Amino acid sequence: MGIKAVVAGASGGIGQPLSLLLKTSSLISELALYDVVNTPGVAADLSHISSPAKISGYLPKDDGAKTAFKDADIIVIPAGIPRKPGMTRDDLFNINAGIVKGLIETIAEVAPKAYILIISNPVNSTVPIAAEVLKAKGVFDPKRLFGVTTLDVVRAETFVAEIVGESNPQSLTIPVIGGHSGETIVPLFSQAKPAVSIPEDKYADLVKRVQFGGDEVVKAKDGAGSATLSMAYAGFRFAEKVLRGLKGEEGIIEPSFVYLPGVAGGDVIAKETGCDFFSVPIQLGTSGAEKALNPLTGLDENEKTLLKACVEGLKGNITKGVNFAHNPPQK
Ligand SMILES: NC(=O)c1ccc[n+]([C@@H]2O[C@H](COP(=O)([O-])OP(=O)(O)OC[C@H]3O[C@@H](n4cnc5c(N)ncnc54)[C@H](O)[C@@H]3O)[C@@H](O)[C@H]2O)c1
Numbered sequence: 001m002g003i004k005a006v007v008a009g010a011s012g013g014i015g016q017p018l019s020l021l022l023k024t025s026s027l028i029s030e031l032a033l034y035d036v037v038n039t040p041g042v043a044a045d046l047s048h049i050s051s052p053a054k055i056s057g058y059l060p061k062d063d064g065a066k067t068a069f070k071d072a073d074i075i076v077i078p079a080g081i082p083r084k085p086g087m088t089r090d091d092l093f094n095i096n097a098g099i100v101k102g103l104i105e106t107i108a109e110v111a112p113k114a115y116i117l118i119i120s121n122p123v124n125s126t127v128p129i130a131a132e133v134l135k136a137k138g139v140f141d142p143k144r145l146f147g148v149t150t151l152d153v154v155r156a157e158t159f160v161a162e163i164v165g166e167s168n169p170q171s172l173t174i175p176v177i178g179g180h181s182g183e184t185i186v187p188l189f190s191q192a193k194p195a196v197s198i199p200e201d202k203y204a205d206l207v208k209r210v211q212f213g214g215d216e217v218v219k220a221k222d223g224a225g226s227a228t229l230s231m232a233y234a235g236f237r238f239a240e241k242v243l244r245g246l247k248g249e250e251g252i253i254e255p256s257f258v259y260l261p262g263v264a265g266g267d268v269i270a271k272e273t274g275c276d277f278f279s280v281p282i283q284l285g286t287s288g289a290e291k292a293l294n295p296l297t298g299l300d301e302n303e304k305t306l307l308k309a310c311v312e313g314l315k316g317n318i319t320k321g322v323n324f325a326h327n328p329p330q331k
């Protein structure tokens with residue numbers, strides 16, 4: 001079976017390197033690039049790469065979004081504005097909520113079976129918006145909608161490896177749960193595999209660095225945006241895992257921000273946290289998010305405190321997204 005992948009926001013800081021990585025993937029046979037600017041150029045450039053994926057670029061004119069998304073198997077969405085120093089992810093809501101809503105409406109119409117991976121911030125709210133739009137159109141399958149939180153996992157692997165002296169950070173598996181912003185990000189070092197021992201005097205700073213790693217990059221870029229290259233890597237890593245699961249590979253697990261009541265095993269986590277949307281380790285398979293693995297048993301005392309703060313912040317972000325989908329501001 002050939003796989004058609006789409007990047008929406010393909011000309012941006014994340015979109016371009018993400019499209020490059022997807023173009024090189026042997027799992028993809030067709031790659032459509034959609035953006036409001038510059039996709040013909042990005043597509044022409046990537047089309048010279050001698051990998052199998054057939055590439056095309058679309059702009060809004062001539063129903064470009066519909067043609068780009070039509071019958072896609074997987075759609076990755078990094079469309080929207082990024083942060084500048086001093087901004088929170090929630091400050092992006094007013095612009096990005098409408099962008100994501102519009103893209104999802106088109107997807108619901110022309111690619112209702114697509115696996116949708118949302119990168120656009122604030123993820124804690126844009127994923128609930130997407131779910132509500134898909135529900136309203138009668139095409140919501142919770143196993144096919146993912147908020148991409150992989151960058152938090154990638155950061156946790158990197159920063160923990162630095163502390164414990166592991167030369168290959170990728171050999172570590174560290175669940176990061178909750179949401180994708182500040183205190184809603186909860187790294188679970190106690191569940192690292194192989195086990196790691198974080199010195200007590202380093203724990204608080206390590207947690208903060210994972211939670212606020214995005215700010216580190218925003219500050220360093222000094223007004224030129226937020227993480228793009230590490231995000232492209234993380235988005236590609238997650239997309240490849242989804243595709244490998246679809247192809248029947250077993251044992252693929254990666255955290256993602258999903259609608260818990262719609263994923264096997266998710267109900268109990270939703271009840272315990274009071275949050276319907278939450279990032280937990282997800283077992284990926286031939287139908288997408290096959291199982292939510294419960295990370296809440298065996299949390300240590302520090303992690304229980306982090307979880308409490310996470311839930312307090314996350315609930316408001318989710319409600320804001322759901323309300324926006326039902327009552328978008330009039331233009
Ligand atoms: N989930 C995460 O971990 C994570 C990590 C980094 C960045 N982000 C978020 O990803 C988003 C993109 O970041 P970036 O650095 O690539 O920004 P960018 O400004 O460089 O690129 C965004 C692209 O989206 C395009 N776009 C805008 N409206 C569109 C629409 N309606 N349809 C299609 N494309 C549209 C723009 O033209 C632009 O090319 C931001 O919201 C950022 O906060 C998320």
Ligand SMILES: O=C(O)C[C@H](O)C(=O)O
Nearest residue numbers: 083121213214215226227
């Ligand atoms: O920090 C940001 O605004 C971008 C992204 O969410 C990140 O974690 O790097």
